[in-house]
Amino acid sequence: MARLVRREANGPMEIKVGNSSKWICMCGLSKNQPYCDGSHRTTLDEEEGKVYVYNSDGTRTEVNG
Numbered sequence: 001m002a003r004l005v006r007r008e009a010n011g012p013m014e015i016k017v018g019n020s021s022k023w024i025c026m027c028g029l030s031k032n033q034p035y036c037d038g039s040h041r042t043t044l045d046e047e048e049g050k051v052y053v054y055n056s057d058g059t060r061t062e063v064n065g
């Protein structure tokens with residue numbers, strides 16, 4: 001089974017827990033959900049108006065949005 005979920009964020013959201021910060025993945029690519037693992041860096045060169053699929057083998061495919 002597979003599921004496509006559209007995400008547009010390309011960085012994490014900071015959550016304050018007491019005196020420390022937790023960084024929550026908003027891009028959907030982290031392998032350490034719900035926390036950011038830095039995988040969002042692969043989205044930074046996405047072009048406005050285009051849609052991408054990130055494959056489980058680490059490759060990215062551009063699709064019609």
Ligand code: FES
Pocket residue numbers: 010011012013024025026027028029030035036037038039040041
């Ligand atoms: S925001 Fe998703 S990995 Fe950082």
